[in-house]
Amino acid sequence: MVTQTFKVPSSEVPGYSAIYRNSLFKDGTQGSELSHITTAYELFQHHLAIAPKAEFMGTRRFNPADGTFGEYEWLTTSDIAELVENFGSGLEHVFAKYAADAKGYGTQQPLGMYANNRYEWFVAEFGAFRSRRYTVGICDAVDVQSAEYTINQAELKVIACSIDKIPRMLDRMAGTPSVRVIISMDRLDLSRPNNLTQAFCAETAGPSLRKRAAALGITLLDMDEVLEMGRATPTVAQPPAPSDICVMCYTSGTTGVMKGVLLTHDGMINAGRSSHLSFRYTDTTYLSFIPLAHCMDRYAIYMLMHGGVRIGFITGDRTRIVEDIQVLRPTILVGFPLLLIGIYERMTAATIRAKGVVGALSRIAYRSKRQRLASKGKLDHPLWDRMLFKKVAAQLGGRIKTVISGGLDLRPEVIDFFRAALSCDVVQGYGQTETGAAGTIQRPGDYTSGHIGVPNAGSDIRLRSKPDFGYLVTDLPCPRGELMIRSPSVFAGYFEEPEKTQDAMDGEWLATGDIVQINTTGTVSFVSRMKHHVKINTGYCVSSERLESAYAQHPMVQTLFVDGQQDYDKVVAIVVPEPTEFIPWARSVANMPNASLEELCAKPEVAKELTEVLRIYSASVGLSVGEQLGAIYIEPVPFSEKKHLFTSLLKFKRQAATKHYEEQLKKLYAEVGGLY
Structure with a gap:
């Protein structure tokens, strides 16, 4: 072997x-091999050297008349390099004038990033790297409190964001006192329309937002203004060292308060190169849709930049991902x-x-x-x-x-x-x-x-x-x-x-x-x-994930959430059934030939019989008696339709699920005996 x-x-x-x-x-x-690349800034220079005129970053053309998207329009690596150089110079002037006292990690200053995936994110990010700054991704896909927590904990003074984020930032500015400058990735005069600018009026967007920001003591600029600052007065690049912080990514918060993870340039390049050495892709086409506030998408892009890549960005609407894939053909x-x-x-x-x-x-x-x-x-x-x-x-x-x-x-x-x-x-x-x-x-x-x-x-x-x-x-x-x-x-x-x-x-x-x-x-x-293990009162240590993986293999189970408590000798579960297999079986059990999915899920006899079916099944997949489900609640609505149960990276939030199903869990534990 x-x-x-x-x-x-x-x-x-x-x-x-x-x-x-x-x-x-x-x-x-x-x-x-490729060991001369030690920072993300050097990786970008490497990509510029191997593919200067190649298509590098693309966005689908937006038609504001009917809200549809067309083909991808591309910027070359040289186009992006020019934008990075000018934005990086302009950013120097912004920090020097408005946030010279900004503090971050060591002697480095942070730049907040608050937007969906788009090429302007990379222009701002590599522009920040040009002067040893690091970026901090802000994500509010689950709740706005997570965005506020990130801004405050990282003490962000300058934030680059998409225009749709500006009103909500101004609304809660009292809760984020560190912010001084907001840089809109979209033109404030809306002269470059996209799907984000549809909700704004060209006659009032810039003046009204600027007026609101000024009243709060915030300087509001757009990216084109920062680019013009850089063109007018170029600065000398001060590239990062390998040991400098590259990005600060917050953990997804599946089990509590998020933590700011400091990742160095050397670490991020090592991560990307490690996979490049396995796959060795060249001239790859890649769809960027995993939120850049986290590190997975950046890891994939850094891997692919070693060999040359064209990156198409999603339209911003996650329901269009398959459509974006069909158009981009990654x-x-x-x-x-x-x-x-x-x-x-x-x-x-x-x-x-x-x-x-x-x-x-x-x-x-x-x-x-x-x-x-x-x-x-x-x-x-x-x-x-x-x-x-x-x-x-x-x-x-x-x-x-x-x-x-x-x-x-x-x-x-x-x-x-x-x-x-x-x-x-x-x-x-x-x-x-x-x-x-x-x-x-x-x-x-x-x-x-x-x-x-x-x-x-x-x-x-x-x-x-x-x-x-x-x-x-x-x-x-x-x-x-x-x-x-x-x-x-x-x-x-x-x-x-x-x-x-x-x-x-x-x-x-x-x-x-x-x-x-x-x-x-x-x-x-x-x-x-390990954090998903619980020791039930029989002394047996049960892994919720192990049980979910095992029971989800049953044809009548689409997915499930297993919960265990130390005061009980049985675990219980919230089960989402697989309709095509479950409905005919459940209609037979309930003797209701025309019953709907919702009606069948509400029937106690169906839940009791499915519990018995899964008990018998557990033995066939090697589960012990302590891993058998004591009682179940059948949930007709898939977990995926309950957005608050997932992080922005589509990870299941167990604490949120426990709270959401609190009443159902109480009843299940009462059924198996004891106090909840």
């Missing part, structure tokens, strides 16, 4: 596993499981889950492609691609070569379908904000599933035993424990939170808080998050 990791000899110590590295980078470094798609599952559901409904001849033919074709991949390692099929899957792939532009899934495990059936339908590589990776989104990545050409790959180039991993949770590095045949990462990409610390920084580190190793196992192939499989 060929192992994909290198086990460093004699590296075990009590309580810890051996150190593992990518078997292609046994010395623990990334080698000398060659690589990077996303999170929830988004990819949504695309999977849409595609399979029209193919392998369809009724009649189309469904029957699609299932035959799908089985044939899977067999060909398993036996010959080939993604394409001369017959079925031409007859069927070429049309399916066209729904995502028809050119995708690789799908990369970040976050938690993507279900094997989703991976298998994408490989068959798109004839492309599908790989999974693992990372955290604290590692610049890097950590492990599946190798291209590895057509297995159920794991998150191997250590990134130049990164070391090891496991730490967690006996209280039942995971030991001595477990056979696969060591299990908390994943520890040692890498240049590991963060410099949490902003102004030294105690939390210390808690996150074990010497030079980042303690991820995630349980994994090292497989016999050397790949790493995600098991669960």
Whole structure:
């Protein structure tokens, strides 16, 4: 058996596993290739050198008359370089005149960034890098309080933002006293219309916003004004050092207060280059839609900039993502499981889950492609691609070569379908904000599933035993424990939170808080998050994520939220059913042949019978008695339609879910016995 990791000899110590590295980078470094690039500013200069006249950043043409979007319009790398140079010079003048006393990390000053993904974000960001400033992403996709918290904690004095953010910033200026300057990425006279400017009147937008800002003591500029400052009086660039802070990204806040993660230039470049060395893409077309306030999208872009990339930005409306993909026709798609599952559901409904001849033919074709991949390692099929899957792939532009899934495990059936339908590589990776989104990545050409790959180039991993949770590095045949990462990409610390920084580190190793196992192939499989474990009153330690992953495989379950409490000997769950399988079964159980989904979910006898079905099923997938569901509430509305249950990165917020379903959980725990 060929192992994909290198086990460093004699590296075990009590309580810890051996150190593992990518078997292609046994010395623990990334080698000398592209090692001259040490900062994001140098990466941009590298891209300018290899592709000066190539299309670099594109935005879909907007028609304000009917609110539609057309083709992508492109700026070359040289166009962006000119904007970066002028904006960077202008930004120097802005800070010198209005915010010379701005304080950040060490001797560096922060620039706030508050917008959806767009090329102006990168102009402002690389302009900031030009003078050793770092950027702080602001996100309000979940609630405005998170934006206020970021502005205040980072003490932001200058913020670049889209025009739609300006009124809400002015509305809550009393709660963000540090802000002095707002730079609109959109022209205040609205002479460059886009979908964001539709709600503003050209005759009043600039004057009224400026008047409101001035009354609050805020200087309001637009990006063109800052660019003109830079053109009129150029300044000399003061590029960052590798050890300087590049970006401060806030954690998604799934379990409480967000933390400001300080990521260095060296760390971000190391993260991006580590994946470039695995994939080695050149002339890639990429759709930027993962919020840039976090680090995942930037990590992907930095990876692709090493080899040359054209970046198309989403229109800003997330419901149009598939349409944006069809117009841009990307060659690589990077996303999170929830988004990819949504695309999977849409595609399979029209193919392998369809009724009649189309469904029957699609299932035959799908089985044939899977067999060909398993036996010959080939993604394409001369017959079925031409007859069927070429049309399916066209729904995502028809050119995708690789799908990369970040976050938690993507279900094997989703991976298998994408490989068959798109004839492309599908790989999974693992990372955290604290590692610049890097950590492990599946190798291209590895057509297995159920794991998150191997250590990134130049990164070391090891496991730490967690006996209280039942995971030991001595477990056979696969060591299990908390994943520890040692890498240049590991963060410099949490902003102004030294105690939390210390808690996150074990010497030079980042303690991820995630349980994994090292497989016999050397790949790493995600098991669960320690923060999602609970010890029930039988003494058994239950992993909510493990149970959710297991029960979600049942045909009648679309998804579920498992909750456990230490005062009870059973866990309970909120279950969202899979309608196509659930409705016929539930109608039979309730003896209601015409009942709706909502009516069936409300029937106690249906919930009781489904609980029994899942109890029997639990044994077939290796769950113990302590992991059986004691009672369930059937939720007819998918979690995805409850936006407040997710972060901007589409991560499920368990604390929010517990509060949302508080009454249902009380009833479930009363049903299993004891006090809630």
